[in-house]
């Protein structure tokens with residue numbers, strides 16, 4: 001059983017690395033972003049509540065996200081473990097999490113801010129299915145067309161412009177770094193340099209987590 005949290009600034013590649021890890025080691029990828037998008041797509045009560053909050057300019061309160069994670073982990077569909085992505089986002093959420101769950105490690109993917117900005121402004125998202133591309137490192141096979149669903153709806157998200165990205169990075173420094181520091185005090189944090197090719201980052205992760213011997217899928 002492997003229970004991990006993956007952290008890093010937006011655009012650090014944690015979604016990609018999570019996907020590889022989950023396939024290879026049969027972990028369940030628990031992504032807060034995916035859960036929220038699913039709720040919005042399916043017009044759930046939760047989505048309605050979140051939309052109301054956001055319309056008034058307020059942040060999603062910690063307890064919403066905490067409940068969401070608690071419910072998701074209570075499904076117990078993670079026989080071999082999980083990779084939690086997008087939570088915790090701040091120190092209070094990290095405290096909440098540590099009180100309730102044992103985890104094996106917190107993977108921290110470290111990428112310089114300037115590279116993050118370069119990466120995110122090259123990012124395109126499929127408006128239909130949510131698949132994510134990067135015009136530099138991971139372009140779609142046919143220009144402008146989503147590999148996954150075939151729709152021609154690849155867009156630059158409005159919040160992927162440079163000033164919005166800088167704001168998100170500052171937000172990360174202010175709120176999420178203290179969460180990482182809390183995990184660091186518990187000696188849970190493994191930091192991997194993320195400014196390299198995907199395979200190399202993945203190899204470091206597996207080495208640092210001592211996972212080579214557990215390899216069950218190729």
Ligand SMILES: [Zn+2]
Pocket residue numbers: 126127128129130131146147148149150151
């Ligand atoms: Zn698509």
